[in-house]
Amino acid sequence: MVVPVVIDTDPGQDDAVAILVALAARDQLDVRAITTVAGNVGVEKTTANAIRICDLAGRTDVPVFAGADRPLVFPLQTAEFVCGADGLAGADLPQPGRPADAGHAVEQLITIARGCDPGLLTICALGPLTNIALALRLAPDIAGRIDRIVMMGGARDLGNMTPAAEFNVYCDPHAAAIVLSSGVPVVMFGLHVTLDAVPEQAEMEAIAALGNRTSRVVHGMLSRPRPGGLGTAGHPMHDPCTVAWLLWPDLFDGRDCHVHVETGDGPLRGRTTIDWNGRLGLPPNAHVIGSIDARALFANVTECLARLP
Numbered sequence: 376m377v378v379p380v381v382i383d384t385d386p387g388q389d390d391a392v393a394i395l396v397a398l399a400a401r402d403q404l405d406v407r408a409i410t411t412v413a414g415n416v417g418v419e420k421t422t423a424n425a426i427r428i429c430d431l432a433g434r435t436d437v438p439v440f441a442g443a444d445r446p447l448v449f450p451l452q453t454a455e456f457v458c459g460a461d462g463l464a465g466a467d468l469p470q471p472g473r474p475a476d477a478g479h480a481v482e483q484l485i486t487i488a489r490g491c492d493p494g495l496l497t498i499c500a501l502g503p504l505t506n507i508a509l510a511l512r513l514a515p516d517i518a519g520r521i522d523r524i525v526m527m528g529g530a531r532d533l534g535n536m537t538p539a540a541e542f543n544v545y546c547d548p549h550a551a552a553i554v555l556s557s558g559v560p561v562v563m564f565g566l567h568v569t570l571d572a573v574p575e576q577a578e579m580e581a582i583a584a585l586g587n588r589t590s591r592v593v594h595g596m597l598s599r600p601r602p603g604g605l606g607t608a609g610h611p612m613h614d615p616c617t618v619a620w621l622l623w624p625d626l627f628d629g630r631d632c633h634v635h636v637e638t639g640d641g642p643l644r645g646r647t648t649i650d651w652n653g654r655l656g657l658p659p660n661a662h663v664i665g666s667i668d669a670r671a672l673f674a675n676v677t678e679c680l681a682r683l684p
Contacts, residue, residue, distance in 0.1 A: 504544075528541055
């Protein structure tokens with residue numbers, strides 16, 4: 376069965392790779408829309424980047440809707456220090472060839488969810504969860520229509536925005552708390568697993584050897600200089616893990632856990648306390664992925680990139 380998917384995103388280099396893999400897997404994923412949110416850079420740039428990525432993949436048929444331009448409560452903090460001024464440093468992509476589609480991302484999430492048969496729609500959440508939280512609050516009925524939200528966010532151990540918090544959840548912790556309390560099944564990819572998804576030199580060479588335009592762009596993004604203090608010397612493919620889980624779930628292992636999000640404006644802001652060993656006695660609200668076969672992941676990602684222009 377081809378799974379209907381909405382990708383909610385703030386591209387971002389690893390977001391770009393996730394989107395490209397999803398667009399390449401047309402036999403398994405029906406990307407109904409890409410909705411954008413402020414995060415890595417402001418929403419005008421994340422929207423332009425989503426369109427640029429679709430243009431690169433030759434998928435101008437996929438609508439792109441601009442969404443929330445700020446978190447629910449806190450001021451927006453972006454991540455140009457990692458992603459570059461436009462969010463896609465190293466990609467060297469032309470400006471978008473079309474404007475965003477008419478309509479707000481939150482409204483479109485609601486419309487698409489209501490238009491799908493219950494239990495079919497998957498949302499891949501690659502950035503702050505602002506759009507998704509707003510949709511669930513404005514239209515709580517859609518919680519029963521979404522099959523699952525597969526999110527990149529949080530950390531079982533150290534964060535990358537602060538010692539306590541991963542960037543996406545730090546950016547909008549209130550939205551993350553809403554999503555995790557919504558009753559929608561959540562599959563969670565935190566830094567404790569995505570930091571293992573770093574390409575080795577041979578895998579970088581295999582991507583470059585594809586020789587197509589997409590592979591050149593991806594190689595440029597993954598070979599750019601990386602700031603220190605982020606946990607790895609290479610560029611982890613945080614966000615592609617979410618799409619990979621839909622395509623190749625046997626590459627991952629995890630367990631059901633209760634996850635608490637710290638929403639206070641202090642040094643623990645955005646911390647995800649993951650009750651990995653069930654010590655709190657609280658009901659699980661997420662399936663937390665704990666391990667990944669990174670070598671198989673990159674082999675499969677490379678095969679997907681080979682299908683694109």
